[in-house]
Amino acid sequence: MGKPKLGVFKFASCDGCQLSLLDAEDQLLAVADAVEIRHFPEASSRMEAGPYDIALVEGSITTPHDAERIQQIRRDAKFLMTIGACATSGGIQALRNGADTAEFMRAVYASPEYIQVLDKSTPIAEHVKVDFELRGCPINQYQLIEVIQSLLAGRNPRTPRHSVCLDCKRRGTVCVTVAQGTPCLGPVTQSGCNAICPSYHRGCYGCYGPAAQPNLVSLSTHALNEGASAAEVSHNLRNFNVYAPAFRNESQRLTDQIKEQN
Amino acid sequence: MSEESQTEIARSCFLSTEQFAKLFEVLHALDYEVIGPTIDQAAIVYDRLTSVDDLPRGWTDIQEPGKYRLEKRGDDALFGYVVGPHSWKQKLFPPVSTLSVADRTDAGWQFTEPEQELPKFAFLGVRACELAALKIQDRVFIGGPYVDPSYQGRRNKALIIAVNCTQAASTCFCTSMNTGPRCKAGYDLALTELADGFVVEVATPEGEIVINALETQIATDENQRQAEAARQQAVDQITKTLDTTDIRDLLMSNLEHPQWNDVAERCLSCTNCTMVCPTCFCSSVEEVSDLTGDHVERERKWDSCFNVDFSYMNGGLVRNSIRNRYRQWMTHKLATWIDQFGTSGCVGCGRCITWCPVGIDLTREVAAIRETQT
Ligand code: SF4
Ligand code: SF4
Ligand code: SF4
Ligand code: SF4
Numbered sequence: 001m002g003k004p005k006l007g008v009f010k011f012a013s014c015d016g017c018q019l020s021l022l023d024a025e026d027q028l029l030a031v032a033d034a035v036e037i038r039h040f041p042e043a044s045s046r047m048e049a050g051p052y053d054i055a056l057v058e059g060s061i062t063t064p065h066d067a068e069r070i071q072q073i074r075r076d077a078k079f080l081m082t083i084g085a086c087a088t089s090g091g092i093q094a095l096r097n098g099a100d101t102a103e104f105m106r107a108v109y110a111s112p113e114y115i116q117v118l119d120k121s122t123p124i125a126e127h128v129k130v131d132f133e134l135r136g137c138p139i140n141q142y143q144l145i146e147v148i149q150s151l152l153a154g155r156n157p158r159t160p161r162h163s164v165c166l167d168c169k170r171r172g173t174v175c176v177t178v179a180q181g182t183p184c185l186g187p188v189t190q191s192g193c194n195a196i197c198p199s200y201h202r203g204c205y206g207c208y209g210p211a212a213q214p215n216l217v218s219l220s221t222h223a224l225n226e227g228a229s230a231a232e233v234s235h236n237l238r239n240f241n242v243y244a245p246a247f248r249n250e251s252q253r254l255t256d257q258i259k260e261q262n
Numbered sequence: 263m264s265e266e267s268q269t270e271i272a273r274s275c276f277l278s279t280e281q282f283a284k285l286f287e288v289l290h291a292l293d294y295e296v297i298g299p300t301i302d303q304a305a306i307v308y309d310r311l312t313s314v315d316d317l318p319r320g321w322t323d324i325q326e327p328g329k330y331r332l333e334k335r336g337d338d339a340l341f342g343y344v345v346g347p348h349s350w351k352q353k354l355f356p357p358v359s360t361l362s363v364a365d366r367t368d369a370g371w372q373f374t375e376p377e378q379e380l381p382k383f384a385f386l387g388v389r390a391c392e393l394a395a396l397k398i399q400d401r402v403f404i405g406g407p408y409v410d411p412s413y414q415g416r417r418n419k420a421l422i423i424a425v426n427c428t429q430a431a432s433t434c435f436c437t438s439m440n441t442g443p444r445c446k447a448g449y450d451l452a453l454t455e456l457a458d459g460f461v462v463e464v465a466t467p468e469g470e471i472v473i474n475a476l477e478t479q480i481a482t483d484e485n486q487r488q489a490e491a492a493r494q495q496a497v498d499q500i501t502k503t504l505d506t507t508d509i510r511d512l513l514m515s516n517l518e519h520p521q522w523n524d525v526a527e528r529c530l531s532c533t534n535c536t537m538v539c540p541t542c543f544c545s546s547v548e549e550v551s552d553l554t555g556d557h558v559e560r561e562r563k564w565d566s567c568f569n570v571d572f573s574y575m576n577g578g579l580v581r582n583s584i585r586n587r588y589r590q591w592m593t594h595k596l597a598t599w600i601d602q603f604g605t606s607g608c609v610g611c612g613r614c615i616t617w618c619p620v621g622i623d624l625t626r627e628v629a630a631i632r633e634t635q636t
Pocket of ligand 4: 612
């Protein structure tokens, strides 16, 4: 068998996840050696048609053209993996979901009639079958290499589903919530970044999306009891993974609560 | 040091604050790496110390469920705080370690052990509840037929300088667990801090070597009286209790108690309580290879029964809900630990209460079950 053919594709996104792959300098040569990179616009002008053994998809679906293009990529790819929060949960651009997109366009563009855009920014999995979702905003290069490696070796990838807190404790970081009263999404967010924000005295922003079986209601109830407002708590959830169901539902629940009170 | 090497009656003496400062030089000259309390990240953590100035002089900690704050004291006490987010297990059972390494060569797989010169630690500031925790982890790692060589090597070399608590936090309940606040065994030296120095109890030959390198005085009756009063202050400040009467049977006969559902609504299954607990010892071992598959490292990492995938067995999760995971943790810690190791797994240090991001207090959960047991 020859080397597996790899394609990297981009939808609505900032390119940060593709850059993570390029940043993995020390490992990149080994990747280039192990796979045949046939399509990677961020890295090379060489773009060859499918089929691909592995397709890495960055970005969310935001236009009718996107929605068609992903179908072709799916047909061309044996194994399709999304990389990053945009492709996996719709990204920061999903903040517009549920709002008046037409009005946004009028506010931003001089000639909105040239813009063709869908009402919502949606994850790839709402359009085609996804074989593996790699979380993060941006993804962690070591996790990406790990997944590629697991595909080459024919084993399951190691991308743990536990909370960020476990990583804080393993690296000896003192909890910013308990010691400094800083709000932190770590207890409900999936591991992947090695708890980088708390190590810089900041709360977790939830870049890797909801951890497995997250208890959002308890975390926000505690924050409210400690004096935070429902608006603040809901706002903290409205980030890169705002459209991930667990975060979306909790932020909606809090928004509904605010409406009821008014 | 291990409890066996401790002499029957500890000899005591008085060490002035000035002489105490020289302790660091003495320990360094004996090749010890001194680990003890210091301020970092808005908390008193355990880290490498170079001199007396690294200690949290004049600081204390205020603790309650889900909350920890540093505060200035009105004096220059060096050990005027309680216990923080770290415990000595970080040093004896490191959070991440490489157990072995394998390389593919023409002649086949070559296996090597990365260890290593084992570090020689002097732990400064070990509290009574922590001495009890060390004893529990000794039982787990070196007390049975399968000995953990890394833990054993570190533990045997370690010098334990205990400090008697002279105050307690609202989260402390060592008196309920019979583990403190008085340091009774398991140390080389034990200090009780007074305004102008320390009353030192010397319990082992290793402790003698260290104390003999310093200038000490005879501990006067007045010194002893002051030390006793200071220690009594900690006892008097302890307000939290855990009623341990028949606790094993209480929990094991209430496995379907509605309180488990109640706590599951609050628990985040975030793992913090197990990570900060000085007796929790779970880990996962995995093989990590490079891209070529020619170089493989076997890594051990702290893990937790609150991690959803920790109970994954061929085909599924055994504990697939927060309720099941919390119940597993508490029944192991307070009940089945007794069957397994002959003691409770809890020493009453209160860390799991303080460092739980939503302030869940195990003593209250047990009390709620006791009140309405079925
Ligand atoms: S800082 Fe955040 S992620 Fe870290 S332990 Fe605290 S709550 Fe968890
Ligand atoms: S639980 Fe007891 S021994 Fe431990 S720190 Fe508190 S008072 Fe000291
Ligand atoms: S009891 Fe608290 S610290 Fe422990 S897992 Fe539950 S929420 Fe986290
Ligand atoms: S269960 Fe809690 S109070 Fe008991 S030893 Fe562990 S951290 Fe300390």
